Amino acid sequence: xxxxxxxxxxxxxxxxxxxxxxxxxxxxxxxxxxxxxxxxxxxxxxxxxxxxxxxxxxxxxxxxxxxxxxxxxxxxxxxxxxxxxxxxxxxxxxxxxxxxxxxxxxxxxxxxxxxxxxxxxxxxxxxxxxxxxxxxxxxxxxxxxxxxxxxxxxxxxxxxxxxxxxxxxxxxxxxxxxxxxxxxxxxxxxxxxxxxxxxxxxxxxxxxxxxxxxxxxxxxxxxxxxxxxxxxxxxxxxxxxxxxxxxxxxxxxxxxxxxxxxxxxxxxxxxxxxxxxxxxxxxxxxxxxxxxxxxxxxxxxxxxxxxxxxxxxxxxxxxxxxxxxxxxxxxxxxxxxxxxxxxxxxxxxxxxxxxxxxxxxxxxxxxxxxxxxxxxxxxxxxxxxxxxxxxxxxxxxxxxxxxxxxxxxxxxxxxxxxxxxxxxxxxxxxxxxxxxxxxxxxxxxxxxxxxxxxxxxxxxxxxxxxxxxxxxxxxxxxxxxxxxxxxxxxxxxxxxxxxxxxxxxxxxxxxxxxxxxxxxxxxxxxxxxxxxxxxxxxxxxxxxxxxxxxxxxx
Amino acid sequence: xxxxxxxxxxxxxxxxxxxxxxxxxxxxxxxxxxxxxxxxxxxxxxxxxxxxxxxxxxxxxxxxxxxxxxxxxxxxxxxxxxxxxxxxxxxxxxxxxxxxxxxxxxxxxxxxxxxxxxxxxxxxxxxxxxxxxxxxxxxxxxxxxxxxxxxxxxxxxxxxxxxxxxxxxxxxxxxxxxxxxxxxxxxxxxxxxxxxxxxxxxxxxxxxxxxxxxxxxxxxxxxxxxxxxxxxxxxxxxxxxxxxxxxxxxxxxxxxxxxxxxxxxxxxxxxxxxxxxxxxxxxxxxxxxxxxxxx
Numbered sequence: 001x002x003x004x005x006x007x008x009x010x011x012x013x014x015x016x017x018x019x020x021x022x023x024x025x026x027x028x029x030x031x032x033x034x035x036x037x038x039x040x041x042x043x044x045x046x047x048x049x050x051x052x053x054x055x056x057x058x059x060x061x062x063x064x065x066x067x068x069x070x071x072x073x074x075x076x077x078x079x080x081x082x083x084x085x086x087x088x089x090x091x092x093x094x095x096x097x098x099x100x101x102x103x104x105x106x107x108x109x110x111x112x113x114x115x116x117x118x119x120x121x122x123x124x125x126x127x128x129x130x131x132x133x134x135x136x137x138x139x140x141x142x143x144x145x146x147x148x149x150x151x152x153x154x155x156x157x158x159x160x161x162x163x164x165x166x167x168x169x170x171x172x173x174x175x176x177x178x179x180x181x182x183x184x185x186x187x188x189x190x191x192x193x194x195x196x197x198x199x200x201x202x203x204x205x206x207x208x209x210x211x212x213x214x215x216x217x218x219x220x221x222x223x224x225x226x227x228x229x230x231x232x233x234x235x236x237x238x239x240x241x242x243x244x245x246x247x248x249x250x251x252x253x254x255x256x257x258x259x260x261x262x263x264x265x266x267x268x269x270x271x272x273x274x275x276x277x278x279x280x281x282x283x284x285x286x287x288x289x290x291x292x293x294x295x296x297x298x299x300x301x302x303x304x305x306x307x308x309x310x311x312x313x314x315x316x317x318x319x320x321x322x323x324x325x326x327x328x329x330x331x332x333x334x335x336x337x338x339x340x341x342x343x344x345x346x347x348x349x350x351x352x353x354x355x356x357x358x359x360x361x362x363x364x365x366x367x368x369x370x371x372x373x374x375x376x377x378x379x380x381x382x383x384x385x386x387x388x389x390x391x392x393x394x395x396x397x398x399x400x401x402x403x404x405x406x407x408x409x410x411x412x413x414x415x416x417x418x419x420x421x422x423x424x425x426x427x428x429x430x431x432x433x434x435x436x437x438x439x440x441x442x443x444x445x446x447x448x449x450x451x452x453x454x455x456x457x458x459x460x461x462x463x464x465x466x467x468x469x470x471x472x473x474x475x476x477x478x479x480x481x482x483x484x485x486x487x488x489x490x491x492x493x494x495x496x497x498x499x500x501x502x503x504x505x506x507x508x509x510x511x512x513x514x515x516x517x518x519x520x521x522x523x524x525x526x527x528x529x530x531x532x533x534x535x536x537x538x539x540x541x542x543x544x545x546x547x548x549x550x551x552x553x554x
Numbered sequence: 555x556x557x558x559x560x561x562x563x564x565x566x567x568x569x570x571x572x573x574x575x576x577x578x579x580x581x582x583x584x585x586x587x588x589x590x591x592x593x594x595x596x597x598x599x600x601x602x603x604x605x606x607x608x609x610x611x612x613x614x615x616x617x618x619x620x621x622x623x624x625x626x627x628x629x630x631x632x633x634x635x636x637x638x639x640x641x642x643x644x645x646x647x648x649x650x651x652x653x654x655x656x657x658x659x660x661x662x663x664x665x666x667x668x669x670x671x672x673x674x675x676x677x678x679x680x681x682x683x684x685x686x687x688x689x690x691x692x693x694x695x696x697x698x699x700x701x702x703x704x705x706x707x708x709x710x711x712x713x714x715x716x717x718x719x720x721x722x723x724x725x726x727x728x729x730x731x732x733x734x735x736x737x738x739x740x741x742x743x744x745x746x747x748x749x750x751x752x753x754x755x756x757x758x759x760x761x762x763x764x765x766x767x768x769x770x771x772x773x774x775x776x777x778x779x780x781x782x783x784x785x786x787x788x789x790x791x792x793x794x795x796x797x798x799x800x801x802x803x804x805x806x807x808x809x810x811x812x813x814x815x816x817x818x819x820x821x822x823x824x825x826x827x828x829x830x831x832x833x834x835x836x837x838x839x840x841x842x843x844x845x846x847x848x849x
Contacts, residue, residue: 001659013655017646064644073643076606076636078628078659 006083007090010074014061014091021057022095028053033103035110051131054096055138059151061091062142092135101127107489111441112414113421122445123488133199257398257533264303265310265398267370267537281546284374294374295390297541301366306350308532310396311342317373317392319546322384329373329392343401343529345472348463351401352525355471355502370394372539375546385546393538397531404460404528409436409519415526419443420460422526425493429519432500433476436524438462440492460526464498466514467521474499498522557581558706558738559588559605563614566600574600576762577614582755584705585736589743589753589770593842596759598742599638602710605740606636619706632660635699635737638710639692645684649677649694653701660702668701674730675723689720696724700731706738713745721748728752750834758841766841770834777837778811780804780819783826795844807832807840 015022029050065074065084074084101124108115108123115123141158145151270278278298283291304310317329349356373390405415407422414423425437440460464473477497482490500514559582566575575597582588590598603609605618607626616623621630644652657663672679675693678686686694692712699707713721725748732739732752743749749756756773758766766773780794782804793815795807803826808815811829819827832840 001661006659009655009658013644013647016651016655017644073641075608076631076634076638076641077656078631080628 003080003083003086006079007087010065010079010084010087011090014064014087015095017064018057018061021060025050025053025057026095026099029099029103033107035107051100051134054100055134058092058096058135058138059142059148062088062139063145063148063151088139092139096135097128097131100131104488108443111421111489111491112416113419113441113443113489114416115419115443119419119443119445123443126445127488129200129203133203136203256531261303262398262533262535265396265535265537266302267394267396267539268300268302269372269539269541270298270300270367272543277545279541279544283377284371291377292374293377293546294371295541295544295546296369297372298367298369299539301368304366304398307347307401308398309343309347309401310398310535312370312394313397313534314395315372315392317390319373319375320389320391321380321546322387325383327375327379329375329390331374333374343399343461343527347401348461348527349472351403351527352463352465352472353403353470354463354465354525355469372541380546388544388546390541390544391539393536395534395536398533398535399529400532401527401529404526407524407526409434409522409524417526419445420526422462422524424524427519431516433497434500434519434522435477435495435497438494438496438524440494442490442492443488444490460528462496463525463527464496465523465525466502466518467523468518469502469514471502473522474501556583557617558584559616559618559740561601561605561611561614561616564601564604564611564616565613566597566604566609566611573762575604575611575759578759578762578764580757580764580767582706582738582740584738586755587732587739587741587753588755588757589741589749590757590759591743591746591749591838592759594744597762598759599710601759602638602708602740602742606634606708632662632702633705635702635704635707637692637695637699637708637712639712639714640710641695643683643686643691643694645682648682649679649686652683652694652698653679656698657701663702665701667703668697671697671701671727674727689716692716693720693724693727696727700727704737706740707732709739709741709743711743712741713743713748721745725751746835746838756834758838760842773837774831774834776809776811777832777840778808778829779832779836780806780808781828781830782823783828795840809840 033047033050065072065088104123104127105120108120138155141154142151145154272278280296281293282296284294301310312331315329315331319327319329321327346356372394373392404420405417405422407413407415407424409424409427411424411426414421416422419442421441423439423441425439427437428435442459464475465471466473475496476499479495481493483492500518502514559580561578561580564575564578564580565573567573578597578601580601590601592598600609604611604616605623607618607623610624618626619630619633621627626634644655647655653668657665657668671677675697677690677694677697683691683694692714696712699709712724716724728739729752731737739752741749741753750770753770756766756768756770757764781802784803793808793810795809797804797806799805804823808819808829816829819829
């Protein structure tokens with residue numbers, strides 16, 4: 001009897017036993033999650049409930065032949081252990097994972113989001129990674145436990161102990177000590193990737209542990225592997241930023257600037273003079289109960305022509321007080337950095353090829369403010385904070401803004417490009433404004449350095465343009481409603497009001513007022529950004545007065 | 555190796571637990587029905603688990619069908635029939651579905667024999683196993699354990715909780731089949747009356763030690779209850795268990811009864827001595843309640 005015959009036998013047995021469960025589960029899933037007559041909005045969290053039910057079914061399937069029980073039926077039959085494990089994996093893959101992947105594809109097709117085959121593959125890989133990590137962890141518990149009751153108790157302990165522990169800590173010890181972390185864009189992207197790594201390592205280690213358990217029927221080895229794998233996966237979730245970033249930058253090489261172009265990028269700290277500092281010290285809020293301050297410095301950026309722009313992704317600085325005391329300041333040690341750069345109106349209008357508002361004077365350099373150092377307030381208490389010096393190296397990511405597509409303001413108008421689709425649902429024209437309801441489907445792929453955040457480099461911005469004059473319009477109001485599903489498709493509904501006046505109308509040289517009927521000639525230009533490389537620039541600041549949250553003025 | 559099952563200096567302890575088995579040496583020969591008896595928690599089921607490869611000995615070694623019991627493979631399991639009261643069945647399947655599922659793994663599955671056992675034990679194959687009574691479950695498990703003509707049957711508490719009819723059906727089936735097929739059977743049980751009808755060898759485990767392992771006939775031959783009317787107090791020796799002195803005289807259990815021993819006792823106590831044979835239950839009670847049970 002071949003291995004395949006064994007697997008087939010066990011698989012068909014499981015299918016026979018759980019045929020009713022499966023039918024009910026799949027029917028429920030199709031009813032709630034189908035994109036044709038969707039009910040998922042009527043049942044918030046329905047996909048999570050669906051996945052939870054899948055976990056329960058998986059526990060039942062594995063508990064039918066649990067490895068942890070010494071005298072389970074198949075253990076005393078001439079059936080190889082690996083065949084049982086593979087049959088269970090086949091069951092989980094075919095009936096638990098595949099329906100989700102197929103539904104995901106169904107949603108994508110219904111949303112008409114264009115995606116190349118490679119992106120479909122990456123999305124499937126990401127979904128598989130997220131789901132299989134949970135499946136494998138549950139399967140490991142279900143496989144090692146002797147009875148369903150033991151599974152329930154184990155899951156309750158695994159889920160309950162951390163929750164109770166956190167609550168107890170909060171009650172008795174105060175706020176949790178947390179790893180410094182900001183909501184910054186780059187972090188958001190990297191977090192997604194690190195989550196994927198975490199889940200992948202967890203899944204693989206659980207799979208190995210299950211495999212070993214089925215092979216040897218021993219207990220200590222698989223348990224050791226599982227514990228080791230969980231430890232590794234935790235380590236993976238703290239994997240170095242640089243490593244994560246280098247992984248993400250794979251596949252984004254097409255827009256890279258040449259080393260010569262990158263070498264032309266310079267940052268010059270503008271010197272303070274006549275008692276007017278060019279920096280200010282601002283509070284950066286507290287994180288994990290630690291309040292901090294950051295030093296925001298005016299700089300001149302050379303070698304970053306429009307529509308390029310830079311954004312801080314890291315810095316390491318040493319702050320030396322007059323007393324000689326030194327403090328090492330790392331970008332990731334603080335939360336809520338104030339100025340980090342990013343795309344502005346000037347880059348957008350340049351990329352869109354429309355008039356640049358007057359106040360963006362054309363230079364071969366740009367003036368900007370960057371956060372160049374930060375420190376916890378308490379660390380410098382009772383110190384002389386005048387006359388400090390700061391020396392460090394800052395790392396910028398360089399991006400370029402570009403025009404991705406144009407969307408006319410007409411009901412039903414749409415524009416689609418890779419992993420995105422914009423559609424005008426409706427618009428309301430008034431004399432001095434136009435309000436546009438926009439639907440935006442996107443498929444963020446962490447492995448392609450996308451994330452769910454709106455402000456992420458790589459995400460898209462909308463520039464309203466009056467076509468006849470080729471000028472950008474003022475925006476007065478915007479409402480968002482974002483639905484992110486576990487199925488990978490992100491749907492964003494927005495309602496934005498644009499004024500019938502060009503952006504920067506106070507221009508004395510004059511952009512003209514718009515003629516009546518201007519609403520019919522409004523285009524929405526989708527501006528994208530792409531990564532072009534990274535530069536590290538050293539900097540120095542002298543005679544800095546630290547220690548006050550009040551800006552010194554500049 | 556001639557023995558179907560053999561253990562040498564076998565010891566076992568659960569993690570963070572005390573010793574469950576200590577230095578167990580056991581041999582089960584082809585064609586023998588070996589009863590494994592003992593009190594609750596004595597280690598009977600643990601020994602079966604080790605022989606079935608579900609647990610690994612801490613010390614010593616064990617062989618099942620000549621193979622190291624830690625590494626029983628498909629070939630060995632094709633010749634081992636296993637029945638345990640604790641073994642779960644697939645409650646969502648009917649008896650017929652389970653039979654179909656199980657028989658595909660045995661090249662030597664005997665469908666005619668399976669049908670015969672079904673009829674003999676009156677098994678309702680069209681019903682789901684979840685609706686089976688305990689007796690029906692045990693009979694069904696026995697059918698699954700025997701329908702492929704195993705060389706070894708491992709039975710763990712096969713009579714536990716069964717009614718009289720079910721027990722009789724099970725015993726009849728075992729008697730008929732094992733008598734014909736010359737299978738080796740190792741049966742752990744508390745049901746001594748049933749075991750006494752089936753077993754030809756008895757092994758007793760007490761607190762993890764194998765205190766007794768011999769043919770039933772020999773065991774019953776050397777155990778006698780002895781009543782001595784009017785005997786004086788204090789006249790006992792090493793072979794006597796549970797010695798009691800009353801107004802009627804002396805009473806004890808003789809563990810080394812033989813013609814020579816009978817003659818010795820008759821010489822010692824005169825005509826007032828009576829010997830009565832003991833059922834297995836009484837012998838075991840004597841064994842379990844004595845610290846000097848070894849012959």
